[in-house]
Amino acid sequence: MGLVIGMDEAGYGPNLGPLVISVTAWEIPGDPQQFDFWSRLENCVSREAASPSSNREPARLHFADSKQVYSPSRGLASLETSVLALLSLTNPASDSLHSVWKHLAGGVPAGPHVEPWFDRAALDLPLPLSASSERVSAAAEGLRGALNACGVRLRTARSDIMLTDRFNRESKAAGSKGAVLSRASLELLRTVWNPDTDGPALILADKHGGRNRYRALLANVLAGRLPLCLGEQRAQSRYRICEAEIRFETGAERHFPVAAASMVSKYVREVAMEVFNRFWARRIPALKPTKGYPTDARRFRSDIATVQQQLGIPDQLLWRER
Numbered sequence: 001m002g003l004v005i006g007m008d009e010a011g012y013g014p015n016l017g018p019l020v021i022s023v024t025a026w027e028i029p030g031d032p033q034q035f036d037f038w039s040r041l042e043n044c045v046s047r048e049a050a051s052p053s054s055n056r057e058p059a060r061l062h063f064a065d066s067k068q069v070y071s072p073s074r075g076l077a078s079l080e081t082s083v084l085a086l087l088s089l090t091n092p093a094s095d096s097l098h099s100v101w102k103h104l105a106g107g108v109p110a111g112p113h114v115e116p117w118f119d120r121a122a123l124d125l126p127l128p129l130s131a132s133s134e135r136v137s138a139a140a141e142g143l144r145g146a147l148n149a150c151g152v153r154l155r156t157a158r159s160d161i162m163l164t165d166r167f168n169r170e171s172k173a174a175g176s177k178g179a180v181l182s183r184a185s186l187e188l189l190r191t192v193w194n195p196d197t198d199g200p201a202l203i204l205a206d207k208h209g210g211r212n213r214y215r216a217l218l219a220n221v222l223a224g225r226l227p228l229c230l231g232e233q234r235a236q237s238r239y240r241i242c243e244a245e246i247r248f249e250t251g252a253e254r255h256f257p258v259a260a261a262s263m264v265s266k267y268v269r270e271v272a273m274e275v276f277n278r279f280w281a282r283r284i285p286a287l288k289p290t291k292g293y294p295t296d297a298r299r300f301r302s303d304i305a306t307v308q309q310q311l312g313i314p315d316q317l318l319w320r321e322r
Helices: 077-087 097-105 133-149 164-174 177-192 215-221 256-281 294-311
Strands: 002-010 019-028 153-162 201-206 228-232 236-241 244-249
Touching: 002 177, 002 256, 019 177, 019 256, 077 097, 077 133, 077 153, 077 256, 097 153, 097 256, 153 164, 153 177, 153 256, 164 177, 177 215, 201 256, 215 236, 256 294
Parallel strands: 002 201, 201 244
Antiparallel strands: 002 019, 019 153, 228 236, 236 244
16 A cells, blocks of 8 residues: 655735645555556546537546646636545535635634635635536546545545735745745645655655755755655656655646646635635626736736725735735
């Protein structure tokens, strides 16, 4: 028995909305280095999208880099179906943003630094938004059966949903948002993986920007123990600690556990942005929604400036400075 963990994020670049980092941890039979999720799950999961000309619902779930599964033109349904089917494996009641957020993050936002658009009423947003509940239920049953048939179990899916105030404070303290992403990712990893007890493991993550060196960062979350460096190149940086190998790779979403983490992150961010846009649209009915990326974020910020001031919402809760 081995363990394969995938890590990825969504929302690193925008000025509005949360940064979401996720991990998916999978117990698998045999050697983690040799296990091929795609071939084992080929009857249930596809890396290719269903043909847009087909009028039938796809027989297989689409799992890939979230940018391939979702775009505004494609709509949310495919991403939503795959992610909610996945989350149902460990959280059968994934029927609201509140339930999904609590399950993934271990709690929901609270306290003085919480953005007003993420209050309890907003988090009660029912899910799914675009997919049919019947399709999600059928997909979840099919995925569960396929995993059982090949002896795979989703141990857990976890997310760090980093709101704007925290992102700003930590980026300022660290001196860069890249350092925040790396540290938060590895701290999240440690919540699902114990190198002393988990045995053979393969941990896969997309590279963090242009970073090639992760040894010191790993040592910080491993109580000072230095992992063995197996190589640090542009395409891949590899390390070993106990019975685990950790890889940071360019294009790591080609691995199923990373694709799953990418999609969970993207889905949570997209639903969070839906809540964000609804908050402002209730107050400015003609307002064009935003995805939060820099050019359009500046337009949106200008459009809401008067109402933001009337509501007394500080920039620290709204605008990511880096």
